[in-house]
Amino acid sequence: MDICHRGFIDGAWTREINVADFIRRNYTPYTGDASFLRGTTKRTDSVRARVEELLIAENEKGGVLDVDTERVSSLLAYEPGYIKKGEDIILGLQTDQPLKRAVNPFAGYRNAEQACKAYGYEMSQRIHDEFRYRTTHNTGVFRVYTETMRKARHAGVLTGLPDAYARGRIIGDYRRIALYGMQHLIAERKQDKRRIGERDMNEETIMLLEDIEKQLEFMAQLVTMAAEYGCDISRPAENAREAVQWLYFGYLGAIKEQNGAANSIGRISTFLDIYLERDLAEGTLDEISAQELIDDLVLKMRLVRHLRTPEYNNLFAGDPVWVTCSIAGMTEDGRPMVTKTCYRFLQTLYNLGPSAEPNITVLWSQGLPEPFKRFCAKVSIDTDSIQYENDDVMRPDYGDDYAIACCVSAMKTGKQMQFFGARCNLAKVLLMALNGGRDELYGEQIAPAGETFPAGEPLEYEAVLEAFKTYASWMAKLYVNTMNVIHYMHDRYAYERLMMSLHDVEPERLMAFGISGFSVLADSLSAIKYAKVTPIKDDRGLITDFITEGEFPKYGNDDDRVDEIARWIAEFFYAELCKTKPYRGAKHTLSILTITSNVVYGSKTGATPDGRKKGEPFAPGANPMHGRDMEGALASLNSVAKIDYGCCRDGISNTMSLTPDALGTDEQDRIDKLVAVLDGYFAQHAHHLNVNVLNRQKLIDAMNNPALYPSLTIRVSGYAVNFNKLTRDKQLEVISRTFHEKM
């Protein structure tokens, strides 16, 4: 056995590229508590102090510390960069300086140019010339967009589409670099190319062969990039430090190449633990240095930056990059995959302070060891920085080596990729249905003309439902087709060469659609069904407001009358999407997730029958509307738990804020109860939960005195943000959300 793999148990992974098999055979489960964990070293403190300085400087400069406008971002565009040269353990930065942002115009030139301008920079002539004759993803998409697609996009019915920025949500299997070394991976990919070259040369084969050649080019570049930092990643990692470093180089190369919204790092803790355990056993590492390695990796993850436009920040507030890091979960044969390194990742929130990134995601299962559940709950209560996703509902579909991209998107690591598809504003589709296909704000005819519902007469539920189905069905087809255009062009002009080289050569593709305005639509339909809703028209003959009289059941109170409507919305829309074939053999998936764009989507939507006024924010994700969940936190959770993951395999996001007093009388009591709440929610096949344990007053205080709360982190919708990085309107929206308080 070679030195790199010494001590590892052989299996399928030695004969083929199969990281999952390697993990299952070699990891050491840990069922103990957190008492083994250690704090920081002096070196970590020193590097962290430098990072803090940089973060303050970045904040003082309006959110962007520096931009390199001379070079286009790529693997070899910059000289090596360091936080503190000589003190960094894990090496590598996106550019030559920490927090200096790179320009990446491949997805859209104008976007990149505007992003520079927004922060007082000017794109250099050199880059301008370079892109003058070059087609970007954005140019390609708009060449093909139909008039209807443009109209739907303009009205904000199809919204947040990745047509001017990179799609992201793809997770390279960066672990392969550590386990196999690049030389082996390159040889395998060349072998793939020879094999596929034997096929009939149709469009599919030709496209794939070109993709592979692009991958090989970037695989070679990655080896060179690592060599510039003095590391030889052509061979496998020999020890834990190298395993962390090799893996991180893969991720770093990927984010130098791509600036997609969410570039997540995958499920790495239990994989890395195997290397850490081996070094600990060999006596070359102790717990303090093991923690130091993870701390240093996490510090790097906290420095990931992309250059964004203000419009983009409006959708995804707080400068997130979603270095989502999935921990724990169970194996398919029922063993907890919790290792000491899962704990070590959580420990970084104490050692380095609370933080939005990496987006630590606990894959929760009823079978996880009790001490681990309790430690997670403690971390939630102390830091509000982690999220939970139900391994017991994901594992049957995705096996035991999937990871979460972005907020709630599961995919089998290295075996599935995703075509990210933002979301369709279904609350707006309802208004469109009532207005015979016209947009309720602009008055423009977007969908085929139909009958407008009369003013002054109460809406009749069955008639509204029929009209909604007709328009939602039409919209579903337009949505799939729009996505097909976007992803064809992204593959063509902004293909993820490095990330896809770290996938199987022919991965399964998921096309991820989304719903926004979910609870507003459910409550609106409920109002029409159970109360009396009378439309009001303006002088253009458009229904722009409603008189809603009487009581109606509201989503978020565990009331089946309306929760059944909510459940139906997801099932119906998913079934409609499935009627149109996605590009490149992809499978449809659906999410109910809005990030922070629930504010923007609300601002683009007229008044709705549930009593929401024109322009008011939606609730985030699958959350019940603020203030309408009247029977407390568990009733609200029960409502969300009813939505079927089977039709929402891209995730159902729910964010819960509790005050500490509502949760329990002291720390142990709060931990007990939070564990019980999580177990109870997930036992009902719910998918996702963000947990915040804090007081509304604290947020109001932080809004008014940001300097006193430099690292106040809160979970919003599938990710965490530093509260200070939110704009005031988003801060106010977060403050207005339901806080479950003590009665």
Added chain:
Amino acid sequence: MAAVVHSFESLAAVDGAGVRCAVFLCGCPLRCVYCHNPDTWQPTAGRETDAPTLVAKIARYKPYFGVKGGVTFSGGEPLLQAGFIAETVPLLQREGIGYIIDTSGHVPLDDTVKYVLAHAQAVLLDLKFPDDEMYRTYTGAGIGPTLAMLDYLAEIGRDTCVRTVIVPGINDSEAMLDRYLAHLTGRACVSRYELLAFHTMGFHKYEQLGMANPLADVPPLDAARKVQLQAYADRQLRLA
């Protein structure tokens, strides 16, 4: 038999051990000056529910309860509707759900009340004031029924947490606590003595109801002072 339910709270985490739902029943014989739920005083100010419907609703939260959790009947004074609670007892037992009674003790100690108390997981008993005079001044009724219930709970050995709201200027001294504690010594059923801080979060309800708020000028109890008093009470109870 139907009950009048004022409201339902699915996560009432602090009214007893474990994750609990709380059912707030309408009507109260007392008129405590510090009451933060005056909207529960009227026996009809709520929605009528029958026992099977209520138990079905509570049962939806079973996944969260674990061994310690369950439902807490609160109010108002829940034992004013003891007959209704008694009806839920076998239904709750069938579902494997335990319940706690949160009471002032101000009800006749009849067989129904005894049955309900005897089958509870635990009882939260308010000891509002330490003597009959103060009791009458601040609640409108005497101390007798509360002490009688405490005696009964001691007799059947039902786990009891005694609770007192501490109001600045009225009962926020160690000397006052000593007088309360005197009632607890020798009663082995008392597993805990919990002080609750007077707060102003219910003030708006007085305004909404158009009622005079007798303590409108009293500030909430300082959190640090509460911790201090609780520590004192814990110490004294252990000594006794």
